[in-house]
Amino acid sequence: MNLLEILEGLNVEIREQELLKDYTTLKIGGMVRYMVVPEDVQTATEVVKRLRESSVDFFVLGGGSNLLVPDSGIECVVLLLRGLKNIQILGQAPSVVVYAESGVALQGLVSLAMKQGLSGLEGLVGIPGSLGGAVFGNAGAFGYEIMNVVEEIDILRKGSRMVIKKEDLSYGYRDGGLLEGDVILSTRLRLEVTEPERIKRKMIEYLNIKKQTQPLDEPSAGCVFKNPPGESAGRLIDLAGCKGLTKGDIQVSTKHANFFVNKGQGRAEDFIALMDEVRERVLRIFSIELEPEIRILTKGCTSK
Numbered sequence: 173m174n175l176l177e178i179l180e181g182l183n184v185e186i187r188e189q190e191l192l193k194d195y196t197t198l199k200i201g202g203m204v205r206y207m208v209v210p211e212d213v214q215t216a217t218e219v220v221k222r223l224r225e226s227s228v229d230f231f232v233l234g235g236g237s238n239l240l241v242p243d244s245g246i247e248c249v250v251l252l253l254r255g256l257k258n259i260q261i262l263g264q265a266p267s268v269v270v271y272a273e274s275g276v277a278l279q280g281l282v283s284l285a286m287k288q289g290l291s292g293l294e295g296l297v298g299i300p301g302s303l304g305g306a307v308f309g310n311a312g313a314f315g316y317e318i319m320n321v322v323e324e325i326d327i328l329r330k331g332s333r334m335v336i337k338k339e340d341l342s343y344g345y346r347d348g349g350l351l352e353g354d355v356i357l358s359t360r361l362r363l364e365v366t367e368p369e370r371i372k373r374k375m376i377e378y379l380n381i382k383k384q385t386q387p388l389d390e391p392s393a394g395c396v397f398k399n400p401p402g403e404s405a406g407r408l409i410d411l412a413g414c415k416g417l418t419k420g421d422i423q424v425s426t427k428h429a430n431f432f433v434n435k436g437q438g439r440a441e442d443f444i445a446l447m448d449e450v451r452e453r454v455l456r457i458f459s460i461e462l463e464p465e466i467r468i469l470t471k472g473c474t475s476k
């Protein structure tokens with residue numbers, strides 16, 4: 173059975189032959205045959221159920237801001253959850269619960285929190301991508317992590333819908349504690365009511381730091397490597413003399429050594445070669461093995 177038959181009768185958009193470079197902040201990635209774009213939680217649930225029943229492999233794509241996609245594209249179906257974007261604020265001061273669906277842009281949520289005077293997301297200002305991607309990878313900066321404010325997550329696991337409480341997840345640094353293949357539908361976040369001005373001041377301060385230290389005007393996927401315990405990956409890469417190192421059109425940013433930027437026609441192949449070289453140099457000089465922070469997708473749609 174082909175995909176169109178499997179999803180027959182469902183009111184869901186199916187895009188064909190999409191270039192994934194158009195869906196990633198790095199502007200890298202080949203073709204996918206089918207991209208399914210549900211507009212609500214119920215449809216997404218039904219799509220996942222049918223794909224699982226028919227043993228069709230799929231990959232959940234959020235904002236594509238933490239991803240390296242192969243130049244030759246991928247063989248599975250892409251499930252794009254950008255249409256799931258409802259937000260509701262529940263409860264009253266001193267703290268509220270925000271229900272937000274996975275496709276909500278993280279920066280949309282951050283600016284809503286700022287306007288409404290809801291504290292807890294200040295350090296996430298400027299991080300691109302979707303809420304689903306942020307929760308999956310426990311995005312954070314400046315001592316903030318999204319999992320600090322998550323209460324529970326509504327997911328599909330092996331086709332079954334379930335709500336997982338934060339206490340039941342072993343999340344950590346850049347890891348929301350979910351399983352490979354879980355589909356996050358929505359999240360409830362607990363935020364503290366405070367003065368909007370206080371939040372705004374902090375966010376402006378953090379944004380200014382980002383602008384000064386990160387190459388935000390060039391395509392990238394954010395930090396390439398995780399910080400080793402007690403160390404900064406960027407500092408090690410810089411000290412290993414890698415700033416400005418280039419493979420094809422991919423360059424170790426001269427502004428922030430843990431960002432690799434695409435200077436034009438960058439390829440995943442070059443990105444990986446550059447990662448290998450940087451990792452080897454850091455290992456040789458500091459005896460520290462850097463681990464990727466970005467998700468590297470294979471053609472067969474496993475990600476690591």
Ligand SMILES: Cc1cc2nc3c(=O)[nH]c(=O)nc-3n(C[C@H](O)[C@H](O)[C@H](O)COP(=O)(O)OP(=O)(O)OC[C@H]3O[C@@H](n4cnc5c(N)ncnc54)[C@H](O)[C@@H]3O)c2cc1C
Nearest residue numbers: 234235236237238274301302304305306311312313356394
């Ligand atoms: C300029 C720049 C700055 C950045 N700064 C930071 C930073 O300060 N801190 C930080 O932590 N990150 C940072 N990042 C990295 C990135 O923005 C975050 O990791 C972001 O949270 C990824 O979200 P996304 O929606 O783009 O996920 P994607 O890149 O689309 O996907 C990442 C992973 O999450 C999974 N995923 C996405 N949505 C779902 C879902 N609904 N259900 C299940 N799995 C899902 C995908 O399958 C994939 O494995 C930066 C990136 C850029 C380009």
